[in-house]
Amino acid sequence: MQWTYEVEGNRLTVRIAGEIDHHAASDLKAELDKICRRERIKHIILDLSMVDFMDSAGIGLIISRYRYTSGQGGKTVACGVGETLRRILSLSGLGRILPVYSTQEEAKQSI
Amino acid sequence: MQMDNEMTLEFPSKSQNESFARTAVVAFLLPLDPTVMELNDIRTAVSEAVTNAVIHGYGNKTGKITLRCSLSGRQVVITVKDYGAGIADVEKAREPLFTTRPAEGCGLGFTVMESFMDRLDVISQVGEGTTVRMEKLLSQAEDQHE
Secondary structure (H helix, E strand, O other): OEEEEEEEOOEEEEEEEEEEOHHHHHHHHHHHHHHHHHHOOOEEEEEEEEEEEEOHHHHHHHHHHHHHHHHOOOOEEEEOOOHHHHHHHHHHOHHHOOOEEOOHHHHHHOO | OOEEEEEEEEEEOOOOHHHHHHHHHHHHHHHHOOOHHHHHHHHHHHHHHHHHHHHHHHOOOOOEEEEEEEEEEOEEEEEEEEOOOOOOOHHHHOOOOOOOOOOOOOOOHHHHHHHHOOEEEEEEEOOOEEEEEEEEEOOOOOOOOO
């Protein structure tokens, strides 16, 4: 898994590529925690358009970001969610609370 | 294509082997020409089972995980076995969102396995380990060759 991030004010955009499993998510979660604290992030956009596999560890990752931004009075949103990811999001129930946009631009406009 | 075949893998409970395990199973099943969704369901379920063995079976220790995949026609049977801690209450562990390690998981592993496969059996004994057995019948390939 590879990922890049961009901070604009209190908004963090994370673009993830590859496979999100427990192995990959553990490191990413720790890094995102550091960035969020250091940059005083309030909103997070997760760009998943380049993710080709995600198991429940990815759900755990999204939930942890959702909890963090909720605690800051902010939002976590996702974009670029393909069919396979949509299936596990729906199964987790996260699909009901996580706003999902087609593109990163749309996601940015929502915050 | 119809076939009877099987494979067994044994690897240490290192988290980087989660990817190896699901990739190996996908490669093993590819000659059957499963649909993209079937393949994704199976690799997700395998990933969950192996992750459970890594996290819950062995925790901070490293132990052995045995993955077996067998085919009978288009019936796929996958077992993931660890020799670690075992599960005291399997029924409780299978409840959606139940987790003993909230920092590492969200309690959806068994729910995903159950939803993405046709059948899930969990046999566990505290101190002896856990065996997860999953079945899935692949749909008939449109273009079959003998």
